[in-house]
Amino acid sequence: MKKIAIIGLGYVGLSLAVAFGEKRDVVGFDINPKRISDLRDGKDLNREVSTEELAGAKGLSFTDSLNSLGNCQVFIITVPTPVDEFKTPDLTPLVNASQSVAKVLKKDDIVIYESTVYPGATEDICVPILERDSGLSFNVDFFAGYSPERINPGDKEHRVKTIKKVTSGSTPEVAVEVDALYADIITAGTHKASSIRVAEAAKVIENTQRDVNIAFMLVLIRLVPLE
Ligand SMILES: NC(=O)c1ccc[n+]([C@@H]2O[C@H](COP(=O)([O-])OP(=O)(O)OC[C@H]3O[C@@H](n4cnc5c(N)ncnc54)[C@H](O)[C@@H]3O)[C@@H](O)[C@H]2O)c1
Numbered sequence: 001m002k003k004i005a006i007i008g009l010g011y012v013g014l015s016l017a018v019a020f021g022e023k024r025d026v027v028g029f030d031i032n033p034k035r036i037s038d039l040r041d042g043k044d045l046n047r048e049v050s051t052e053e054l055a056g057a058k059g060l061s062f063t064d065s066l067n068s069l070g071n072c073q074v075f076i077i078t079v080p081t082p083v084d085e086f087k088t089p090d091l092t093p094l095v096n097a098s099q100s101v102a103k104v105l106k107k108d109d110i111v112i113y114e115s116t117v118y119p120g121a122t123e124d125i126c127v128p129i130l131e132r133d134s135g136l137s138f139n140v141d142f143f144a145g146y147s148p149e150r151i152n153p154g155d156k157e158h159r160v161k162t163i164k165k166v167t168s169g170s171t172p173e174v175a176v177e178v179d180a181l182y183a184d185i186i187t188a189g190t191h192k193a194s195s196i197r198v199a200e201a202a203k204v205i206e207n208t209q210r211d212v213n214i215a216f217m218l219v220l221i222r223l224v225p226l227e
């Protein structure tokens, strides 16, 4: 069974790392050493994952050293992509994480992105960095995937395992492999999208739908004052 590394242990990354860690070996990596030492002590100071859940993920270990990722074959990137006032995601953390993964990337490895991006960003921005910094060829030596995180901030009921997961891969074979990886932990099931771009677009459309719904409710509240 392939060993997984999760890059960026915020809400999204830690939840995913715990879900995999209940079933198989997974290494969680973060650039924040304090975050790593807290997690090693079994504490999520963000209080998004409980102490019991952390303790239950027997296969999960933590590191802030890139060199410890050398024996992993699947890299899942869950770093932040904060949006600016025009809703354009800042890809700086994603670029930095791609540069880091490129340093430890080997033949036949798969890099899966979960961070929210605009359609095309995985293959147009991230993959060229992986190629350039590793010296390996995309879809020959290494492969990519995209699987958007769909949890809503603050929603305690719908969590990573109970929300259907959209998956994708850079070749048909890799798409099947990525989908199977997630199907193993997501009880709500998976949906294999036809391409990485389609999976990226699915996430953007969902966020837009949510924003439109919120805007629509605000308009309604103004038009129909409560009696
Ligand atoms: N939080 C949510 O509910 C939610 C829901 C859907 C999608 N998303 C998306 O998922 C992604 C992650 O969000 P989050 O809320 O988990 O972020 P977060 O801010 O909670 O955590 C990000 C973590 O990544 C680490 N990090 C930053 N740069 C790094 C790097 N180069 N290498 C390794 N680690 C790095 C940080 O130290 C931090 O611990 C974003 O793209 C976000 O848009 C989040």
Ligand SMILES: *[C@@H]1O[C@H](CO)[C@@H](O)[C@H](O)[C@H]1NC(C)=O
Residues within 6 Å of the ligand: 031, 066, 093, 096, 097, 100
């Ligand atoms: C980029 O990644 C490196 C190596 O993981 C890390 O040491 C550095 O702090 C990161 N820089 C930023 C701006 O995130």
